[in-house]
Amino acid sequence: MKLDAKVLRYMSAEDFRVLTAVEMGSKNHEVVPSPLVTQIAQLRHGGGHKIMSELARRNLVAKVQHIKYDGYRLTYGGYDYLALKTFCHRDSVYSVGNQIGVGKESDIYIVANEEERQMVLKIQRLGRVSFRTIKSKRDYLKNRKSASWMYMSKLAAMKEYAFMKVLHENGFPVPEPIDQNRHCIVMELIDAFPLRQITEVANPGKLYSELMNMIVKLANYGLIHGDFNEFNILVRDNGEPVLIDFPQMVSTDHPNAEYYFNRDVECIRVFFKRRFQYESLLYPKFRLDTERQFDLDVQVAASGFTKKQQQELEQFQEEEKKLAEELGEDALGDSDDDEEGSEEEDSEEEDDEEEDDEEEDGNEEGAAEGGQGSEEVS
Numbered sequence: 001m002k003l004d005a006k007v008l009r010y011m012s013a014e015d016f017r018v019l020t021a022v023e024m025g026s027k028n029h030e031v032v033p034s035p036l037v038t039q040i041a042q043l044r045h046g047g048g049h050k051i052m053s054e055l056a057r058r059n060l061v062a063k064v065q066h067i068k069y070d071g072y073r074l075t076y077g078g079y080d081y082l083a084l085k086t087f088c089h090r091d092s093v094y095s096v097g098n099q100i101g102v103g104k105e106s107d108i109y110i111v112a113n114e115e116e117r118q119m120v121l122k123i124q125r126l127g128r129v130s131f132r133t134i135k136s137k138r139d140y141l142k143n144r145k146s147a148s149w150m151y152m153s154k155l156a157a158m159k160e161y162a163f164m165k166v167l168h169e170n171g172f173p174v175p176e177p178i179d180q181n182r183h184c185i186v187m188e189l190i191d192a193f194p195l196r197q198i199t200e201v202a203n204p205g206k207l208y209s210e211l212m213n214m215i216v217k218l219a220n221y222g223l224i225h226g227d228f229n230e231f232n233i234l235v236r237d238n239g240e241p242v243l244i245d246f247p248q249m250v251s252t253d254h255p256n257a258e259y260y261f262n263r264d265v266e267c268i269r270v271f272f273k274r275r276f277q278y279e280s281l282l283y284p285k286f287r288l289d290t291e292r293q294f295d296l297d298v299q300v301a302a303s304g305f306t307k308k309q310q311q312e313l314e315q316f317q318e319e320e321k322k323l324a325e326e327l328g329e330d331a332l333g334d335s336d337d338d339e340e341g342s343e344e345e346d347s348e349e350e351d352d353e354e355e356d357d358e359e360e361d362g363n364e365e366g367a368a369e370g371g372q373g374s375e376e377v378s
């Protein structure tokens with residue numbers, strides 16, 4: 001799905017009230033009944049229905065025929081809008097530029113503040129797998145309790161921000177976290193290529209050791225990245241690695257900690273062998289080489305992202321993984337992401353495929369010229 005900054009510009013105070021009302025209503029209602037929206041929005045001059053239809057036309061909400069009543073639900077477009085609006089109010093974002101990535105579970109944009117500092121906006125899109133599947137596996141979702149995409153995406157953003165903050169404060173090479181709201185985070189733009197796109201490095205052995213040391217240092221601080229691979233390691237021109245992408249991090253207290261640790265180590269070994277023909281007998285082992293000295297996971301919990309939230313998110317992520325495995329790689333391969341499986345909406349599937357191709361080789365170009373064609377948000 002595209003983030004349409006133009007849509008964001010033309011929004012009256014009343015539109016905004018109604019959109020906010022739909023969001024508030026969705027806390028207790030899967031489909032928010034129209035009268036409830038009107039009631040929450042408390043429009044002085046009425047006209048709620050007209051506004052709701054207009055918001056639906058702009059894909060910020062979707063009209064849904066519920067079994068018992070008709071109503072609306074917030075779309076990702078609407079949720080994006082509300083988050084961006086908040087960033088604008090806090091002066092952290094002023095304009096939205098190019099999209100530089102579309103992942104399985106996120107969209108990445110270049111944004112800028114009023115001083116024209118370029119930054120990265122990461123929008124979490126959890127539930128792409130299950131909501132796509134809704135078409136073929138309705139039963140599955142019926143049985144699933146209340147795993148709303150909105151809530152899970154918000155948890156993922158909260159988690160990523162909390163971890164990034166704690167890692168940054170403790171001197172790990174990660175982007176500086178700047179702001180977080182709803183399912184979005186704003187962070188420092190790193191001027192670097194993902195390791196995946198790098199064909200040659202001056203000294204593979206040095207980079208290899210740095211990465212392994214990073215895995216060990218994380219574990220000594222009580223953490224395992226959980227997705228430590230060539231996509232999530234950016235390498236600066238001077239060879240310095242920067243680690244990104246934290247929604248799946250786990251504590252070294254996790255029952256499967258050793259498995260996750262070894263998998264991270266193995267990712268790097270396999271990649272270095274394949275890409276740089278570099279192999280080393282030396283690689284860290286969880287039991288032998290890590291010794292927990294600090295409790296960053298405790299700091300994370302203290303930062304407002306609670307253990308309970310962490311568990312809720314983990315459970316959802318595991319369900320998604322299982323579902324993806326059941327469905328085979330196809331379920332994850334392309335990135336058509338129709339809005340939460342709602343059939344009323346026309347999605348832009350063809351467009352998304354093009355973006356997918358761009359992602360492989362066009363990432364950094366996007367980053368370099370991110371300011372161009374940007375749209376002011378408010």
Ligand code: ADP
Nearest residue numbers: 101103104105106108120175188189190231245
């Ligand atoms: P996902 O969860 O979808 O994998 P990532 O956080 O890994 O999302 O980001 C996807 C891609 O976006 C990365 O591989 C990288 O190319 C780019 N990217 C993400 N964050 C930054 C950043 N702070 N600076 C520069 N590029 C970034």
Ligand code: MG
Nearest residue numbers: 103231232245
């Ligand atoms: Mg990633």
